[in-house]
Amino acid sequence: xxxKNFEEEIVKYLEGELNPEKSKELEEELISQKKERLLRVLKxxxxxxxxxxxEPSPFMEARLFSRLKRAKKKKNVLSFLLTPIKIPxxxxxxxxxxxxxxxxxxxxxxxxPAEELQEIYQEGYALYDNGEYDVYSVDTDDSFAAAYxxxxxxxxx
Amino acid sequence: xxxxxxxxxxxxxxIKAGDEDAFSKFFETNRDMxxxxxxxxxxxxxxxxxxxxxxxxxxHHNIDKVDLSKNIRAYLFRIAHNLVVDFFRKYKYTVxxxxxxxxxxxxxxxxxxxxxxxxxxxxxxxxxxxxxLKYLEKYSNEDIADIKGKSLDSIKSSLKRxxxxxxxxxxxxx
Numbered sequence: 001x002x003x004k005n006f007e008e009e010i011v012k013y014l015e016g017e018l019n020p021e022k023s024k025e026l027e028e029e030l031i032s033q034k035k036e037r038l039l040r041v042l043k044x045x046x047x048x049x050x051x052x053x054x055e056p057s058p059f060m061e062a063r064l065f066s067r068l069k070r071a072k073k074k075k076n077v078l079s080f081l082l083t084p085i086k087i088p089x090x091x092x093x094x095x096x097x098x099x100x101x102x103x104x105x106x107x108x109x110x111x112x113p114a115e116e117l118q119e120i121y122q123e124g125y126a127l128y129d130n131g132e133y134d135v136y137s138v139d140t141d142d143s144f145a146a147a148y149x150x151x152x153x154x155x156x157x
Numbered sequence: 158x159x160x161x162x163x164x165x166x167x168x169x170x171x172i173k174a175g176d177e178d179a180f181s182k183f184f185e186t187n188r189d190m191x192x193x194x195x196x197x198x199x200x201x202x203x204x205x206x207x208x209x210x211x212x213x214x215x216x217h218h219n220i221d222k223v224d225l226s227k228n229i230r231a232y233l234f235r236i237a238h239n240l241v242v243d244f245f246r247k248y249k250y251t252v253x254x255x256x257x258x259x260x261x262x263x264x265x266x267x268x269x270x271x272x273x274x275x276x277x278x279x280x281x282x283x284x285x286x287x288x289x290l291k292y293l294e295k296y297s298n299e300d301i302a303d304i305k306g307k308s309l310d311s312i313k314s315s316l317k318r319x320x321x322x323x324x325x326x327x328x329x330x331x
Contacts, residue, residue, distance in 0.1 A: 007324045014292065014320065038327055040269045041276070045292040054202045056192045056209070061184060064210045065177075068217055 014046050162303075165229040172220055184213055187230070191237050197289040198241045200274055208244060212237040231306035238286065276326050284319035291316060 009026050012018045018026065030039040044051055057063075165186075171179030191212055196205040215236050216223075223232060273293070277285050290296045290304065302312040 007321075007328060010324045010327055011320055014324075037269060037272050041272050042327075044269065044273070048295060050193070050293060050295045053193060053196050056188065056202070056206055060188065060192075060206055060210060061181065063206075064184060064213050065181075067210060067214050071214065071218070 010042065013042060016046055162229055166225045169220065169223055169225060169229060172217070173223075180217060187213075187233060190230075191233060193294060194234065194289065195237055195241055197293050198277070198285075199244065200270075204244065208237065208240045211240055215240070228303060228306050231304055234304050235306075242282070276323065279326055280319070280322060283315070284322050287312070287316050287319045288323055291319075 009018065009022070013023060013026055027039055030036070030042075165183070168179050168183045168186075172183060188209065192205055192209040195208045195212075196202070199205045199208065212233065216233055223229060277288065280288060286305075287301065290301045291298075296304065298309060298312055298316065301316075302309045305312060307315075
């Protein structure tokens with residue numbers, strides 16, 4: 001059988017247009033050419049029933065709905081954030097938080113040296129009546145502590 | 158399939174109205190068809206299930222855009238097909254062989270499945286789709302035209318070309 005004939009026969013076989021004798025002839029021809037694999041594929045292709053494939057998992061529906069639920073949650077958060085009114089509100093809240101943080105820091109820095117001194121005194125300095133002092137423990141670094149020694153002496157004088 | 162489309166249209170109306178049970182029914186009706194179609198391309202159960210789920214998720218996300226006057230099943234198949242193409246692009250066309258082929262016991266059936274995959278892989282995308290629907294999933298030409306949203310004549314002539322290409326590949330097989 002030449003190539004052209006072979007192709008024509010295969011098409012007819014696929015379409016179920018070959019009579020039983022011709023079909024058998026083609027099958028035998030394929031077997032003689034050691035093309036059994038091809039014959040099996042052809043039989044599969046020309047069979048009226050779809051071949052079997054592994055059954056899908058019974059949890060597919062549960063997985064689908066779980067995906068949809070997650071997507072819905074995500075969508076809700078996004079839509080909340082992207083609502084036109086929400087954006088300026090969020091910006092305003094962020095500005096307010098920044099302003100409050102800065103104000104608190106400034107207020108902290110503006111506390112008087114005496115107050116800071118008191119803290120240092122309680123933490124690590126012993127004062128005497130004559131204005132002298134002893135350092136018995138310093139948690140802060142030396143330069144920071146030293147900055148207050150003069151003030152301390154001055155105050156007691 | 159015309160009647161099917163009417164049933165589907167009704168289901169879509171209900172889904173659009175927020176009825177989750179309707180979507181569940183829609184999924185049940187179309188799950189196997191979409192899963193099988195994807196499986197024929199991918200050849201492995203886990204990825205096929207993932208892509209099938211993704212297909213329905215995408216469909217649900219775009220439910221408001223679904224035109225009830227058009228073929229709903231064609232739209233669903235198109236989403237599945239695009240996801241399959243994305244999958245292959247992502248994995249650089251390394252077609253994963255069927256899990257059953259890798260672990261199966263029936264040697265004869267295994268090599269046959271391998272051969273089918275080999276053949277499908279060599280076919281151009283537009284023909285592969287038709288061959289899967291026609292010869293593996295056994296859809297009629299009318300159904301394929303419906304699924305692809307094309308005219309029957311156009312499907313017939315495309316199938317003729319696809320078959321020619323397939324048979325040439327058969328001929329080259331040793």
